Amino acid sequence: MGPFDWLPHAPLEPLRLDWLKGVELAVLRLDCIDPLISGNKWFKLTGHLAQAQHAGASGIISLGGAYSNHLHALAAAGKRFGFPTVGLLRGHPQDTPTVLDLKAFGMQLHWLGYGGYRARHEPDFWGPWREHYPHLFPVPEGGGGSAGAQGCAVLVEQAQAQLSNLGWADYNAWWLAAGTGTTLAGLVLAEAGAHPVYGALAVPADHGVVQNVSALVQDGYELLDASRGGFAEVDPLLLDFIEVTQLACGVPLEPLYTGKALLALKQQIEAGRFAPGTRLIFIHTGGLQGRRGVVLS
Known part of the structure; x- marks a missing residue:
């Protein structure tokens, strides 16, 4: 990356x-x-992208809703700078204007439902996703954290x-x-x-x-x-x-x-x-x- x-x-x-x-x-x-x-999305992403580079990851996986500004900026950055992105979305499949953009930017989407999305704070949430996408670096919802x-x-x-x-x-x-x-x-x-x-x-x-x-x-x-x-x-x-x-x-x-x-x-x-x-x-x-x-x- x-x-x-x-x-x-x-x-x-x-x-x-x-x-x-x-x-x-x-x-x-x-x-x-x-x-x-x-907006503030790129500024929040910079630290995560640096960590992803250091970890040898080839792309980013993160979370958000069907109108997520964070996922929108992440997908656009992935397209512009040439790294793969995966979005884990709240709820069930729907083609909002934001979701249509995510697809157009090349982000791969997985819909978690509402219960599945609520589990994002559980300690074992990322385990299966890391196994499925070992080459991607997980970023918290909204680009949060230190x-x-x-x-x-x-x-x-x-x-x-x-x-x-x-x-x-x-x-x-x-x-x-x-x-x-x-x-x-x-x-x-x-x-x-x-x-x-x-x-x-x-x-x-x-x-x-x-x-x-x-x-x-x-x-x-x-x-x-x-x-x-x-x-x-x-x-x-x-x-x-x-x-x-x-x-x-x-x-x-x-x-x-x-x-x-x-x-x-x-x-x-x-x-x-x-x-x-x-x-x-x-x-x-x-x-x-x-x-x-x-x-x-």
Whole structure:
């Protein structure tokens, strides 16, 4: 495999919205780095790909759902860089737009059902798959774990290198959606206590984000519930917020992660959590391809 020396650059842009009420907000546009290998997914994959190279693997096997941003980016990377990929999918066979892309990118798919997918955390889950695909390197759901977090640490350096473009000498905190908590943990590791990181939970508490993050970092962050009742749960308030915000600032959002996180920030600012003059960096974690599974209007 490899070499993988592609390090995309994400622009840092100001966001001007009426509800900020004096809070200064900039967005690190990970959605802009590539049309297919988009968002935080490549950054989470880099550490795993390095481990796969070191292990002598020829490709990657990983997990996700029928609209998985992670599998979409992984399959696209496999096609671009010439390594085989296998996806283990939640549920039963269906041809969503994402799944059709996975097939077109050459990813081999196995559908696990729902019970089979829930078993992914069992200690013996990977055993049969390692036997079936001994040449492939297993990567956790969403590109999580220590390797994924370390790959995201570079985002702090990328943002700090662009502060002068905003006229900022410094900033006060980070704000982003948390789906597995991997990107958040990477920011915390890179910050080493210099700036706090706020994670807006896009999934319910039983999805294990708290456990994932606490296994990687001990402090320097806070998690807030932004799940709005469940993963992939949308409601009229959220959809209306996304529509109005996109028109106001021109930044495309999706309802599973970035939309939820930005709405949660609005609610926190309205509740007085951040004083005027506070400078926040919001990470746009990508995921726009997943919008094909949600009716936004």
